Amino acid sequence: MTEQPSLSFFARFWLAFVCFWRIWFNPPFAQAVLPVREADKAGLLPAGATPAELPNKTEPVEKQPPAPLPPEREHAPALQVLAMLQREGRLIDFLQEDVAAFPDADVGAAARIVHEGCRKVLRQYLTLEPVLPQSEGDAVNVPAGFDAQRIRLTGNVAGQPPYNGALKHHGWVTTAVKFPSTSPAMDPRVLAPAEVELP
Incomplete structure (x- = not known):
């Protein structure tokens, strides 16, 4: 084994500073440094040894499956579509209303408004073909x-x-989807905020 040149104090100080932050924010780098640390702790690190000359005694890290998303996050895209249909066409308001009590003319007028807004959403964000x-x-x-x-x-x-x-x-088949990205800070369960008019 060839003798490695000794590092100066400032070179070692800079190396310790850089390695400290890389170990914090770079998991593969920390995994690569671990055998050196374990060998040094066990007193098996000969003077001048390089990490490549050390036996790799670390067990492979078993990857944990990602935690399942809560239902509102798992179904966020569907909730986003529903929120857009409500915003542009008042679809939820229309479906939640008991239209049996209204005359056909009123239902038809409301359906025209819902149809126009919902059609706008489909044409803006989806490309549909037969x-x-x-x-x-x-x-x-x-x-x-x-x-x-x-x-x-x-x-x-x-x-x-x-x-x-x-x-x-x-x-119908969708050939293109152009939904906007949403902020993770937004609660996808809120399909339409309550509106309060101040005097």
Whole structure:
């Protein structure tokens, strides 16, 4: 083993300062330094030995699975969509209202406002396309090996594909999502704040 040159006091001081902060904020660096510390504590560190010459006696650190998110954080994107539909179209207000007691004309007028606001949200944040390009009522061919998530068969389903049928609904598929990012400090459960008008 070659003799390592001794470091000056200031070089050792600077090295201790840098290593102190790297051990605090860089877990892989701290893991790499640990064998040297353990060998030194056990009196097995020969003078001038480098970390590469030491046996690695540390056990591999078993990664802990991340803690499960609380329900409001796990479902935050869905709650965000609902909050946007409420903000632009008052969707929650409309659905929470008992519309059976109102005349059809009032319900229709409210539905027009809800429709306009909710449609604005969809067009602003989602790009939607029909699953099948044909119009409703058109004859369509469902080939063998079709994607059951994109095409649902109804009626008299018997035998094996290909099938021939009439399109009842062309379906929808999202091709792009452009939701804004939200601050972790915001509570996703608050879909609409209470509004208080001051005199």
